[in-house]
Amino acid sequence: MSKTILIVDDSASIRQVVSMTLKSAGYEVLEAVDGKDGLSKLDGKKIHLIISDVNMPNMGGIDMVKAIKQMPAYKFTPIIMLTTEASDDMKKQGKAVGAKAWMVKPFKPEQMLQAVTMLT
Amino acid sequence: MSLDDVLQTFYVEAQEHLESMENVLLKMDEGECDNDMLNDIFRSAHTIKGSAGIFGLDHIVSFTHVVENVLDRARDNEIKIEKNLIDVMFKCRDHMQNLVAVTLDEFNGQAELQKNDGDLLAALAPWASADSKQTQAKTSTVTASQNDNKLTDEGDNNKLWHISLRLSTDCLRNGMDPLSFIKFLSSLGKIKHIETIIDAFPDSAHFDAETLYLAYEIALQSDASLEEIENTFMFVQDDSDITILSASAKVDDYLALIDKRPEDNQRLADILVNCGSLTRDALEQGLISQNKKNSTPDKQAATDKLAGQAVEQDKTSESTVSIDLTKQNKNKSSEGKQIRIDSNRLDHLINLIGELVINQQRIELLSKDTKNPALTEAVDDFDNFTNQIRDAALSLRMVPIGATFQRFKRLVRDTAQALGKDVELIIEGADTELDRLMVEKLGDPLTHIVRNAMDHGLESIEARQAAGKNIKGQLKLAAYHEGGHIIIAISDDGNGIDKVRVREKAIEKGLINPDAQLSDNELFHLIFHPGFSTATEVTNLSGRGVGMDVVKRNVEALQGSIDISSQTGVGSEFKIRLPLTLAIIDGFHVEASGTHFIIPQATIIECINLANHQDIKGRHCINLRGDMIPYLKMSEIFKLTPSHPQTLANNKIPSSVKRELVIVKFGNDVAGIAVDRLNGEIQTVVKPLGPIFKALKGIGGSSLLGNGEIAFILDIPQLIELAIANEIVNKTGKSKNSE
Numbered sequence: 001m002s003k004t005i006l007i008v009d010d011s012a013s014i015r016q017v018v019s020m021t022l023k024s025a026g027y028e029v030l031e032a033v034d035g036k037d038g039l040s041k042l043d044g045k046k047i048h049l050i051i052s053d054v055n056m057p058n059m060g061g062i063d064m065v066k067a068i069k070q071m072p073a074y075k076f077t078p079i080i081m082l083t084t085e086a087s088d089d090m091k092k093q094g095k096a097v098g099a100k101a102w103m104v105k106p107f108k109p110e111q112m113l114q115a116v117t118m119l120t
Numbered sequence: 121m122s123l124d125d126v127l128q129t130f131y132v133e134a135q136e137h138l139e140s141m142e143n144v145l146l147k148m149d150e151g152e153c154d155n156d157m158l159n160d161i162f163r164s165a166h167t168i169k170g171s172a173g174i175f176g177l178d179h180i181v182s183f184t185h186v187v188e189n190v191l192d193r194a195r196d197n198e199i200k201i202e203k204n205l206i207d208v209m210f211k212c213r214d215h216m217q218n219l220v221a222v223t224l225d226e227f228n229g230q231a232e233l234q235k236n237d238g239d240l241l242a243a244l245a246p247w248a249s250a251d252s253k254q255t256q257a258k259t260s261t262v263t264a265s266q267n268d269n270k271l272t273d274e275g276d277n278n279k280l281w282h283i284s285l286r287l288s289t290d291c292l293r294n295g296m297d298p299l300s301f302i303k304f305l306s307s308l309g310k311i312k313h314i315e316t317i318i319d320a321f322p323d324s325a326h327f328d329a330e331t332l333y334l335a336y337e338i339a340l341q342s343d344a345s346l347e348e349i350e351n352t353f354m355f356v357q358d359d360s361d362i363t364i365l366s367a368s369a370k371v372d373d374y375l376a377l378i379d380k381r382p383e384d385n386q387r388l389a390d391i392l393v394n395c396g397s398l399t400r401d402a403l404e405q406g407l408i409s410q411n412k413k414n415s416t417p418d419k420q421a422a423t424d425k426l427a428g429q430a431v432e433q434d435k436t437s438e439s440t441v442s443i444d445l446t447k448q449n450k451n452k453s454s455e456g457k458q459i460r461i462d463s464n465r466l467d468h469l470i471n472l473i474g475e476l477v478i479n480q481q482r483i484e485l486l487s488k489d490t491k492n493p494a495l496t497e498a499v500d501d502f503d504n505f506t507n508q509i510r511d512a513a514l515s516l517r518m519v520p521i522g523a524t525f526q527r528f529k530r531l532v533r534d535t536a537q538a539l540g541k542d543v544e545l546i547i548e549g550a551d552t553e554l555d556r557l558m559v560e561k562l563g564d565p566l567t568h569i570v571r572n573a574m575d576h577g578l579e580s581i582e583a584r585q586a587a588g589k590n591i592k593g594q595l596k597l598a599a600y601h602e603g604g605h606i607i608i609a610i611s612d613d614g615n616g617i618d619k620v621r622v623r624e625k626a627i628e629k630g631l632i633n634p635d636a637q638l639s640d641n642e643l644f645h646l647i648f649h650p651g652f653s654t655a656t657e658v659t660n661l662s663g664r665g666v667g668m669d670v671v672k673r674n675v676e677a678l679q680g681s682i683d684i685s686s687q688t689g690v691g692s693e694f695k696i697r698l699p700l701t702l703a704i705i706d707g708f709h710v711e712a713s714g715t716h717f718i719i720p721q722a723t724i725i726e727c728i729n730l731a732n733h734q735d736i737k738g739r740h741c742i743n744l745r746g747d748m749i750p751y752l753k754m755s756e757i758f759k760l761t762p763s764h765p766q767t768l769a770n771n772k773i774p775s776s777v778k779r780e781l782v783i784v785k786f787g788n789d790v791a792g793i794a795v796d797r798l799n800g801e802i803q804t805v806v807k808p809l810g811p812i813f814k815a816l817k818g819i820g821g822s823s824l825l826g827n828g829e830i831a832f833i834l835d836i837p838q839l840i841e842l843a844i845a846n847e848i849v850n851k852t853g854k855s856k857n858s859e
Contacts, residue, residue: 012133013129014171016125020123053170076293106169107173107174118352119296
């Protein structure tokens with residue numbers, strides 16, 4: 001069975017690149033436009049990995065991760081956060097809430113795929 | 121889906137973010153500024169940069185990076201949003217728009233764009249942090265050192281690396297298995313030796329299955345670069361202690377590593393020797409030389425200090441998180457409820473519904489002939505639902521005028537700056553919805569009117585002061601519904617239209633006789649004449665006299681009209697009156713000489729019997745309750761002769777008797793349209809006429825009737841103009857005709 005990855009990003013182009021790359025590598029991909037949407041997409045489904053942007057409207061990545069870490073079913077789901085080199089503060093915030101994996105934007109799709117294979 | 125498709129998404133997305141940036145900047149320009157706005161504008165720049173990076177659009181990334189950095193500093197209250205910064209940011213936004221429009225290659229080929237890039241970056245410099253420059257410097261040194269590495273790598277294939285892993289104790293808890301890293305390492309090369317250190321294991325009472333107690337010392341033979349090996353641990357490197365030593369590392373480096381680790385020094389040294397990373401001889405020598413220098417106390421103090429800082433920072437980040445959370449809860453919006461549709465699909469749907477409406481009418485006609493009550497009832501229901509579907513589909517195409525109005529904020533701001541005037545733009549009725557097609561075509565006419573108002577209408581600061589007015593001029597854009605129409609009003613509190621000047625100019629241009637008696641309204645409408653301009657000086661904003669006639673034509677193309685009211689010293693108002701939709705109109709079906717016509721319902725005042733009214737002095741003009749109403753005979757205007765025998769038979773009525781007259785009104789003008797027969801109300805889908813009929817006056821489109829025949833939709837404004845012009849010709853006997 002193919003593994004399912006949830007990608008949360010408010011930028012449609014990023015979502016499409018990530019999902020295109022992952023799908024071509026045989027993953028199932030769910031997309032969400034912000035933290036709130038991301039939480040609603042979990043919906044008890046088996047998710048093997050979550051990739052999330054940090055800065056999003058409605059609910060940012062940090063708050064979403066916080067919420068996910070409270071959910072027994074997803075407590076251990078690895079989370080990759082997407083960030084830019086400018087947001088070292090964000091990394092610290094992310095650490096505080098439990099996301100430990102980071103990818104610096106802009107990243108190459110292959111680079112991300114490598115990370116994903118490692119974590120799933 | 122290909123990368124090109126995604127690139128398309130990027131362009132649309134970037135456009136949206138640029139618009140949002142502009143809106144925020146405009147608000148800032150008005151003195152508004154809060155965290156939400158700063159967050160929004162930062163996110164816009166951030167997203168554009170992030171996405172551009174993925175597509176390798178480096179020209180966008182490098183410029184936006186600095187913009188983002190400045191915005192980030194503003195967000196962190198390191199710098200203040202001030203007037204100068206807003207001005208520069210506006211230019212940066214515009215520049216970003218230009219950058220997004222070109223590919224990297226195009227950018228490299230355009231010197232002007234590159235110069236602009238440099239100029240703006242220099243302009244931003246006072247606000248950009250030393251940080252951003254540092255980051256750039258840092259990255260460049262990093263790449264440099266990596267290159268060095270690669271150079272040495274080449275000469276030394278399959279070299280030995282030593283990796284000392286002290287992964288975070290939370291590693292397992294975060295869903296990461298140390299084994300996966302080790303597996304990945306083995307994909308980079310060959311693991312020569314691995315030692316697992318279990319010193320940290322507690323007794324069983326304190327053992328926590330979710331905590332990682334294991335540490336590793338790994339000898340890896342690989343020709344991978346340092347960067348590749350480091351990348352293996354990119355997800356854990358932040359809170360893990362990972363040391364990677366290359367074959368060229370000195371004994372001192374190993375000794376430092378041994379010192380750093382909590383394990384017993386001698387034991388760790390043994391392990392390193394076991395791994396083959398370090399020879400016993402080298403170790404002994406190193407230990408001797410190290411004993412000579414002693415420098416621990418300083419270091420210890422420094423580490424303590426660092427640890428203290430880290431705790432501090434953790435605290436601040438947590439408080440920021442909680443603030444963010446409350447804020448985000450506040451603006452839970454319904455954003456997720458909207459979907460995007462390709463406008464072509466929407467137009468296709470509207471077209472199909474148009475066909476449905478025609479078919480429905482045909483069925484209605486046929487069912488009436490059968491006189492079957494059950495069928496008629498069913499068809500009535502059908503009629504009802506068809507109308508509902510039509511309305512629902514049309515509402516899909518309705519968009520609020522607000523976005524169009526918003527765009528003028530920028531125009532007004534820039535124009536005011538260029539003219540040295542102080543102007544405030546007030547927007548009312550931004551929620552008023554208009555057909556998307558109309559909104560698109562309104563941009564140009566509105567721009568002309570707004571520019572004219574700013575250039576000619578609103579006075580300079582000095583003149584306003586002298587007149588005792590508030591020095592800040594007011595320009596108002598308003599939209600509202602009025603009797604089945606949408607009104608868009610552009611008003612200013614400037615000096616009003618100079619009637620004397622307009623009159624002089626019109627006489628000079630030969631548009632009116634020097635002794636002509638004109639009402640204010642007639643006078644104002646003269647400004648719509650091609651080539652008419654009262655501006656003595658042509659500025660680059662307006663005054664070339666090519667605006668107002670275009671405005672009028674554009675508005676009429678939308679089946680709309682313009683009214684002007686103006687009062688000297690108080691201000692002027694331009695009122696654009698538009699139909700609710702362009703696609704389907706409620707019309708009135710009439711017939712003349714066997715040809716079908718449709719008159720837009722909204723223009724009709726009443727229908728009268730022409731036979732009951734006498735023409736005034738033989739002219740096409742009647743007296744209706746005291747008003748002079750000129751009228752047009754359809755058959756004369758379009759030179760119709762009944763063509764086929766059937767219509768000939770139906771049309772045996774001599775042309776002089778029993779004519780119906782439909783009185784129509786558009787704006788303030790009233791005229792009559794004489795036809796042979798009134799067929800009643802009809803809902804009809806407007807099919808535009810092809811370009812070859814463009815020169816045809818008086819017909820705005822065509823439509824299919826329920827019975828399959830073609831009907832022409834009359835362009836009432838043009839016809840009224842024609843009727844009035846004909847009347848003037850007849851009255852004065854002058855040969856000056858309408859165009």
